[in-house]
Amino acid sequence: MSGPKMRMRDSFLQAMKERMAGEKDIFFLTADFGSPVLDAVRKDFPDRFVNLGISEQNLVNVATGLALEGYRVVAYAIAPFITMRCLEQIRINLAILSQVRPMNVTLVGVGAGYSYEVSGPTHQALEDIALMRALPNIGVWSPADAATAAAMARQALDEKGVRYLRLDSHPLPNVGDAPTADELRRGFRLGGSKGASVAIVSTGYMSHLAVAVRDELEAGGIPVRTVDLMNLSSPDMNALETALSPCRAILTMEEGFIGRGGMDGLLAIQLAPRLPKAKWAHAGLAPHYSFEIGPRDELLAANGLSRSALAERVIELINA
């Protein structure tokens, strides 16, 4: 891991603010969810910043109207609310309508997974990946660090389409170098040992845990390939197949409910049949809500998602 810790939302908003200065067709909406960097956006671009109040349904609908009139729109709120409070609006006005009328809308949800660890299940986003993945015409982007979030801000402005950007709320170090244009296009970033027969595919916060698991395994003499999967809707499956073709054991890790159509579903259905020599296991959260309050890593550990438990799971998979 490299560099100081930084919040994804800060790097995303900073990148957006820089572009808004010169590009007058970018419109920023929030459902009364802010941050110090967003205050600067509000101050600098009062004509292209609107706080709609606590109304995510209207947030998506107004974003649609602005986008149909030619604006590139960013809609910003807490992750569970911008995906689930307004799922109907996303489905009708973004997923269905954008197939007929191309538009550029970026839904930004802050609070991926257990980000809001003391707030309980209302504020945690454990179903958002599966729900957004269920919708055609919606990209699902899941950066693991601030450098990726900033790169995705620029990518979102440069590509027509609608996407959901899932941001962690905590300051985190960068998992690796900022993704290249090629890595963004493919939707994943490789780390660890090239040619290893063991791989961990992870997304978001879990990509940090994946690095820790990899380090533990490599210290024990087991080389590991890591894949930080940034695009959960349409990664380049041919490139993923090539990258993971040497692998005989692949563990996927996500901070979301398992077995419900999240990243595990994507990889099990679209990639696993292409890599028949590999054994697969999928790590994530058991599908029930947690009312426990505790540090995030303890909440994850309670679900078998500690570094040591995950390293053990990889070894079991190798030996299975």
Added chain:
Amino acid sequence: MSEEKKSPDELRALAARFRADTLRIHAAAPETRVASSLSAVEIYTCLFYGGLLRHNPANPRDPARDRLIVSKGHGSISLYPILADRGFFPKEELKRVCRPGSFLGGIPDPVIPGYETVNGSLGHGPGVGSGMALALKRQGSDRRVVVVTGDGELHEGAVWEAFLFAAQHKLDNLVLIVDDNVRCMMDNTARVVGLAPLADKFRAFGWSADEVDGHDVGAVCEVVGRAMASKFEGPRAVIAHTIKGKGAPSLEGDPLCHIRTLTPQEVEELTGGAP
């Protein structure tokens, strides 16, 4: 760009023709929601022939058009013959509604020239229209956004979010026409969740509100036109009092008319057969 303005007599004749066309479409495609489409015939007729809505059949997405969002999409089968008559698509298409391969479905979608958005899933028009109106104002355009909803549709919470938003941003280029046919699907709206006093509700929310007999073409043109032209610094609502199933006596007065289907024989009696 057309802004054709017909006389009240001409509008009445056109409305009668489009009502008959709607009934004939329904006879051939009984899946269509005929009662809620019949209540809005004069509203749609006035928008397209009463000089209210700037539109361009040759280029449906002409930037110089006024935007029309038919939020009560299911209740706009009566707009099909109007759009065909204006030249948005060939009239022959009206014979293929709900048939395989047709773009004219039971619930309209924006694959139909003349439709802006996905409609029929209710409660979306006011919010999407507010976003369009905000964009047009920011861009310095004098184009208007007209949204048509039903009254039952106002049960959806998202519309009230939009009403608050439109007033907050003084969207004086947004005109909402409520086709108040007093019925939702299963009963009279007032017996389900009442909306009265609706005009007062709009005024309390920061909108102007006018009421009109939605079947009186002269009054609809005058009241909607006046609402559009007023100096009021905010969004405008026009509540059009209508009769669900208007023109079909067996539907008028039936609280369950929304889901009623007319037989081809009934349609023939009402329309006098083929045009």
